Amino acid sequence: MRLYESSVSGNCYKVRLLAAQLGLELERVELSVIDRSDREAVLGGKNPGLRVPTLELDDGRTLGESDAILWFLADGTPLVPDEPFERAQVLQWCFFEQYSHEPFVAVARFWVAILGRYDEDALAERQQGAHTALRAMERHLADRSYLVGERYSIADIALYAYTHVAPEGGIDLDAYPAVRRWLARVAAQPGHVAITA
Amino acid sequence: MRLYESSVSGNCYKVRLLAAQLGLELERVELSVIDRSDREAVLGGKNPGLRVPTLELDDGRTLGESDAILWFLADGTPLVPDEPFERAQVLQWCFFEQYSHEPFVAVARFWVAILGRYDEDALAERQQGAHTALRAMERHLADRSYLVGERYSIADIALYAYTHVAPEGGIDLDAYPAVRRWLARVAAQPGHVAITA
Numbered sequence: 001m002r003l004y005e006s007s008v009s010g011n012c013y014k015v016r017l018l019a020a021q022l023g024l025e026l027e028r029v030e031l032s033v034i035d036r037s038d039r040e041a042v043l044g045g046k047n048p049g050l051r052v053p054t055l056e057l058d059d060g061r062t063l064g065e066s067d068a069i070l071w072f073l074a075d076g077t078p079l080v081p082d083e084p085f086e087r088a089q090v091l092q093w094c095f096f097e098q099y100s101h102e103p104f105v106a107v108a109r110f111w112v113a114i115l116g117r118y119d120e121d122a123l124a125e126r127q128q129g130a131h132t133a134l135r136a137m138e139r140h141l142a143d144r145s146y147l148v149g150e151r152y153s154i155a156d157i158a159l160y161a162y163t164h165v166a167p168e169g170g171i172d173l174d175a176y177p178a179v180r181r182w183l184a185r186v187a188a189q190p191g192h193v194a195i196t197a
Numbered sequence: 198m199r200l201y202e203s204s205v206s207g208n209c210y211k212v213r214l215l216a217a218q219l220g221l222e223l224e225r226v227e228l229s230v231i232d233r234s235d236r237e238a239v240l241g242g243k244n245p246g247l248r249v250p251t252l253e254l255d256d257g258r259t260l261g262e263s264d265a266i267l268w269f270l271a272d273g274t275p276l277v278p279d280e281p282f283e284r285a286q287v288l289q290w291c292f293f294e295q296y297s298h299e300p301f302v303a304v305a306r307f308w309v310a311i312l313g314r315y316d317e318d319a320l321a322e323r324q325q326g327a328h329t330a331l332r333a334m335e336r337h338l339a340d341r342s343y344l345v346g347e348r349y350s351i352a353d354i355a356l357y358a359y360t361h362v363a364p365e366g367g368i369d370l371d372a373y374p375a376v377r378r379w380l381a382r383v384a385a386q387p388g389h390v391a392i393t394a
Contacts, residue, residue, distance in 0.1 A: 048290075048333040049297050063285055065292035072285035088260055088269035091288075093245075095262035098296045100246050136245040 001026055002056040004043060006033040008114055010106055010161035011066040012053040013195045018070055018157055021191040022077060033114065066161075067094035070154040079154050089148045093155035097162075100136070104129030105162045108169030123170070130171045134179060137163070141178040145185060152189055160186045165195060198223055199253040201240060203230040205311055207303055207358035208263040209250040210392045214354055215267055218388040219274060230311065263358075264291035267351040276351050286345045290352035294359075297333070301326030302359045305366030320367070327368045331376060334360070338375040342382060349386055357383045362392060 003019075003026045005012035019026050031042060031052050039050040047054040047064030055063045055072070063069055071094075074080045081087055108126040111118035137159065140147065147155040164183050166173060173180055186192070200216075200223045202209035216223050228239060228249050236247040244251040244261030252260045252269070260266055268291075271277045278284055305323040308315035334356065337344065344352040361380050363370060370377055383389070 048337050049293050050333075051297075057282075061282060063282070063289055065289045065296075068285050068288035068292050071288050072281065075281065075284075084269065084272065085254075085258060085260070087272075088265050091265035091268055092260055092262045095265050095292070095295055096246050098292055099262075099299075100248075102296075103300070136247075140245050 001058060002029060003027070004029045004031055004046070004054040004056070005052045006031055007196075009033060009052060010109075010165065010195065011051075011102070014066050014157050014161045015053045015055065015069050015073070016197065017161070017193055018073055018079070018154065020193045020197070021079070021189065022073060023191075024073065033110070065098075067098060067154070067158050070094070070157060074154045079152065079157075081149050081151070081153060083149070086149045090153050090155045093147045094158045096133075096136070097155075097158045101130070101133040101159065102162060104133060105166050105169060105171060108171055109162065109165055110169075112170055113165075113168040127169070127171055130166060130169070131175075134163070134166070134171070134173070134176050137182075138176045138178050141182045146182070152186065156182075156186050161195070198255060199226060200224070201226045201228055201243070201251040201253070202249045203228055204393075206230055206249060207306075207362065207392065208248075208299070211263045211354050211358045212250045212252065212266050212270070213394065214358070214390055215270055215276070215351065217390045217394070218276070218386065219270065220388075221270065230307070262295075264295060264351070264355050267291070267354060271351045276349065276354075278346050278348070278350060280346070283346045287350050287352045290344045291355045293330075293333070294355045298327070298330040298356065299359060301330060302363050302366060302368060305368055306359065306362055307366075309367055310362075310365040324366070324368055327363060327366070331360070331363070331368070331370070331373050334379075335373045335375050338379045343379070349383065353379075353383050358392070 003015055005028055007030060043050045043054055046062040049064050051064060053066050053069060055069045063072055104126045108123060108130055111123055146152050200212055202225055204227060240247045240251055243259040246261055248261060250263050250266060252266045260269055301323045305320060305327055308320055343349050
């Protein structure tokens with residue numbers, strides 16, 4: 001399988017982390033997250049959003065959207081539950097991640113740590129949204145070990161990816177002890193790899 | 198089942214439309230999309246995002262995120278495919294909807310048609326994002342009847358919900374003939390109900 005990706009992207013890291021834990025080999029094709037002028041040429045016809053990650057199977061079929069890729073690769077393994085309601089809860093957290101978490105946590109990190117250029121007010125707004133998402137996670141994780149069913153799943157991978165690097169976007173995790181314990185629990189899973197791997 | 202919802206919300210409409218087509222009865226509990234001060238009191242402990250729609254099952258379990266609710270209610274019916282790659286493609290379009298479509302199409306409509314108050318530059322930016330999403334849909338639908346597998350699925354419901362009311366946000370659909378043909382195809386499905394139903 002081939003993964004069109006950017007090595008600094010948390011969305012792409014999700015797929016690399018899952019692949020490492022499932023023992024899947026990926027051929028990595030690096031795209032820039034700054035100069036996106038080649039996106040149409042490389043990803044046109046492969047991913048309607050022209051975004052990374054895009055997964056290309058050996059038979060040429062392609063799939064976009066990080067959390068859809070996680071589901072595709074992990075369904076049938078212990079990383080996606082069997083029980084219908086728990087499966088829906090995994091998806092609930094994945095959609096929460098893409099709608100209420102990533103646009104704040106990931107964008108703040110991108111501006112501060114990768115692009116190195118931002119509007120102060122816009123950054124403050126993204127950081128505020130990030131703290132709203134982190135408070136929701138903190139409440140949920142206060143009496144839980146993992147996001148769904150007390151077992152490590154792709155929901156944890158989806159939310160770990162950007163949460164653990166939130167401080168790079170000026171988002172302090174000190175006020176979220178349950179989130180920090182959960183981050184350590186996820187990082188201790190067998191086969192874990194770092195975002196820099 | 199009980200649906201915490203706002204009748205004007207396209208995200209909530211998705212669930213009502215699916216329920217009508219599957220013959221499921223929903224008890225509807227209306228929440229305001231303008232005054233959100235009761236969200237914590239009503240949805241705290243039910244939905245980490247404190248958002249509508251939130252589905253409450255008869256046994257008290259609750260689920261948030263519109264597209265996760267669609268998956269939960271429709272999996273096992275003809276509205277979610279059986280084949281693993283097609284299932285992932287349905288999720289790809291649902292994530293595309295929540296990340297690349299809803300924040301633009303739905304927010305422009307909310308500002309113009311519901312709130313009646315907006316910053317001109319901010320609106321123009323949202324409308325521009327909406328057209329990017331619509332161009333991606335137009336390319337995909339140019340030679341297809343439905344988003345996935347040439348069959349009506351929850352991916353079509355997810356993207357129909359806000360696309361068909363995009364003009365309410367000042368987003369003209371004239372340039373997207375394939376999208377308009379697809380909208381008509383979705384609206385002609387048995388059991389279809391309007392967003393005002």
